[in-house]
Amino acid sequence: MIFLMLDYDGTLAPVVLNSARARIGREMKNVLSRLASRDDMGMAIISGRTLADLKSRVGLDSIYYAGCHGFEMEGPGWSYNHPQIKQVARQVDQLEKYLSGLLSGVKGCLIENKRYALTVHYRRVDKKLFPSVEKAARLAEKKSAGWMKMEPGRMIYEFKPSILWDKGRAVEMLLGLYQAYDPYPIYIGDDITDEPAFRYLRHSGLTALVENDERLQPTAAVLRLRSVNHVLQFLKSLL
Ligand SMILES: [Mg+2]
Incomplete structure (x- = not known):
């Protein structure tokens, strides 16, 4: 099966000046919902936002959420809080x-x-x-x-x-849940905080950096996508 892991801001929702207004477009939401309903696909949204905020913005039931870079995570019948x-x-x-x-x-x-x-x-x-x-x-x-x-x-x-924790560790933990299904991981993110996840998956999955017209930054991701719209096109190709 495929395990699809996605950042939120700048990946699923366009970056806006006031981050409270960052929303997923209708088409993106539709595609996510269709992908999430497939039996051969797992999905997680991994963000720096709090778990509650993230869940309310995405609004899908059957998927995993990692809030605060994975400090607090939740999925169907499962939850995790960092001990500290x-x-x-x-x-x-x-x-x-x-x-x-x-x-x-x-x-x-x-x-x-x-x-x-x-x-x-x-x-x-x-x-x-x-x-x-x-x-x-x-x-x-x-x-x-x-x-x-x-x-x-x-x-x-x-x-x-200053606790040693990042999105790479969140990815490791989420993939562990799917170990029995031998998941193939795909990770898409746009930020420096996504780099530990790119590095973690370097030799085991497909990783993509969303550039959002920012200046070219070095990345451990293997693909570069230009914009949130290209993320949408990419996700559509998985349908
Ligand atoms: Mg982001």
Whole structure:
């Protein structure tokens, strides 16, 4: 059988500025639903979003979901929580409080608590205040050292758990569930966080990076797809 693993943002749903608005198109949803109903195919959606958020956006019953890069996973008759998930959630809550205090005077700064990760958005902040945001992010990084690591991104500071865990491990675990069926894995994703999954499947499955008009990035994936629309065409060819 084929085990199809798909990222959500930038793979199934086009990337939008406000990630709350990222939705799957009707045609994509239809194709996913038809693929999921096949007996010879397993399916998992693997994302950085929380499990609850991911499930409500995709809305299919019979498939597997891996939220927070596989920190929390669920499928028909099965679920998994990383053993340190509660401690991480507590750390994120403390970090949110601490940062709210530091950044309360910075207009336009948004702190997003993602339960097992936290993002500081400063796209709407006055340029003159960028150094204050950075300073706060550095202080918070020190304060949560050992638990969280901080990575600057595009107008964001992202705090992620320093626990050794990534989408590659999620893939390993999900494939383990299907071991008896000797699954052939296909993985499609668009982000740097998908690379551990590409690497894990390097010699055992088909991997594709969705480029979304971004500059060419090095990848461990064997295929490059140009856009979410090409993902749709690819998935249709499996029907
Ligand atoms: Mg993505």
